[in-house]
Amino acid sequence: MSWSDLSRKMLQHNLHVFSVFIGGNLLSVALLLTFASLYTNRTFMNETIVDPMISSNIIFSGALVLSFFVVMIFVSERVFWKERQREYAVMTVLGMSTKEAVMCIIHENVFAAVCLIPAAFVMGTVLSFCFYAVIRYAIGLEGIRWLDNGKGYAVTITLYVVLSLTAIVINAVIYTKEKLILQLKEAENERDCLLSKVIRVRYPGLWNHLLPKIAFVRLHQRLWNVRYVIECVLISGMMFLIGVCVSMYPSFLDNAAVYSPYDMLYTEINGVNQAEQEKIVRILNENNVDITEYRQFEFVRNDVFNFAAVSGVNAIFGCDYEVNDGECINLFQFDERDGYEHDMTPVSVVNVSDRTASTNAKGLSDELILTSTGSDVNILWNPNQAFADRTLIVSDSDFDRIKKFKDCRVEKANIYRFSDWRNSAKAVEQVEQYLQQRNGSGWEEQYNYRISSRIKQYERARQSGRFLIFVMSFVVLVLLLASLSISFLGLSSERNEHIKIEEGMYGIGATRECIAEYKVFRNRVRYLFPVIAGEVIGLFVVMLWNRAAYQMRFSVVAVEFVIAAGIILCVRRIAKQLENESK
């Protein structure tokens, strides 16, 4: 017999060890490749093709996938080394050096990894295509090109190689440092938990009833500890993500409505968006859209601020702000319950100076110092590229003065309300085309002055929500699959140990009926405990997050409970099926 015969035989026999390793790696690499392809896709990340509100969803889900990938690589490597340690420790006793043993395990490890990479890339490419198809045809994001570059592959392979090598080095060091007698010994840690202590002291009757079952379960404890924790983390992660989707989808739609108080808005400035009002009315009417309200307001902006005159704001938006000369009010156009963090620190003193050619009689540049008298949080108009991030309401005379500064631009915002905004998509699009043609501006130039409309905002929010649900569902599905795999595919590797434990129980006089009863109890603890624990933790975290971000949406709790119950029923059913098979 040669080394190669030996390796081949061990490979065949330990295929289940390799299959867990390969399965875990395959899934995580394919998944990472899918997300990396999308993240590095120039068309998807181009904000002129896909709205950043939609494409930014890939960041959070991508980070989750990356975390899953990192955990999966390290865990599967550890499991692989632990499993291989059993045989190599015996061979070390027979005269193999530790260095030889480590090299052999590394060879097996690299062999398995090299075999899986092409398969993972094929799987990832197919998955990526499916992803693209769903985004393109089901969610309706047009203009994206599938796999427009190879960066996704490069990122994935680099991360995989770096992480795998790191994990291999760590495991090799651990293996080398560990004493041979410890590698041979299968340590059994008997620890008494607080719960069992309480039950024993408070309810001795119950304890006596549970004792044999608990003792039986604890015989398996050594096999389960790590898997318990991983399953628990996966399930709680899954519950959290479901909670995120259920919270965020309606929030996207609500935000679209709240942040678009008017149905259409565009700003005009010299040479851009100059339009004949009659023409716009005609376009809207031709598309069966009636205007119920039209207003125009003037504002001035520089690189940092929008300046609005207090009389104009009060008259057009029905406010009652009071501002004296030299003073200003910071206006924050946010909804505090939209689930996002906003910087609402008011600016206390604003120095507006005309730094260009404008100078006064003394040869000094004109300068206006505004002192803040307070701030207000109120959404007055729709967000638009033409506005600066911050808005200051100033007195009419200061407004007139700022208008004359050469590095400030005077713009006019045209705002409309329609009788039925839900049917206004086509009309808004035609108005946009008209503005572009009328002003002869290029697409790039027009981009910063494009129309904001409630319908567009709503459509974008819906697409973003759908995209979020799609990617999250994908991640959730992977987490669920991984959890179920650990539970049920891991059973094959535990089977021999289970048989040994059951044989031991027969040996000390337990009857078949007793053992059957213990096995039912064991399976419940084995399969249901990590699921329930994960669900409770996940639910707790999602409720905390939901409460902090949205003042608690009860729909989230309801959906989470339904899903939690569904998973428990599903796991119970599979466990029962396995029980029947084992009988």
Added chain:
Amino acid sequence: MSVLNVNHISKSYRTGGETVSVLQDISMSVEQEEMVAVMGPSGSGKTTLLHILSGMDTPDEGNVYVNDNEISTFDSEEMAIFRRRNMGMIFQDFKLLESLNVQENILLPLVIDEVDYETQEQKLQYILDVLEIEDLKDKRLNEISGGQKQKAAIGRALIQKPKIIFADEPTGSLDRRSTKVVMECMQKMNRELGAAFMIVTHDVYTASFCDRVVLLRDGRITSEVSYDRSDIDRYNAIINMLRGLGGDEDELV
């Protein structure tokens, strides 16, 4: 001539901030072709002693010589090569590889030592004949009994014809009938191959197959008795020896 010489070895462990002395000033030797049983109650240091003597652990003080080589001076690489050619190991739970069949398990030390095929075949055939397990050679481990597994493990320990075999509770998981078969087999190998055996055991019956019994208590050798190979009632002789030390034999071993 001594195969194994142990000079004043001591070993202690630190647990929970306390130092527990496991072995204290142990000195002993094992002669060529001798079978020595090390007996003692749980926690007396038997297994630790075996681990140190077989190079799997190191003593805090003292020296261990196997075939006049001081093994505590070897680095791990040298120790591995020395172990594969000069020592055999037998365990209570056999430690056979499930992925291999009986003959492949027996051949394992030769594969590790990269011995050529022809020599492998010759040595394997000899071991199969002596142990009378020719019919088991192609069987997988789940097809054979505990006693047969231990025979395979003995074959594996002996295939390199080492000078000394260390056995840790070799009959611990066997019934009386299998124990007899296994111990007779070890005795036969001892006589035919001339390998020395050092057997750690709780079982008086197992010890009764040995030429010498060393009694360990609280990390010290408390008693040592040799028996003549012609003595046919060693079992009772050991029982009497234990009773002579005071207390019953259950307490002592």
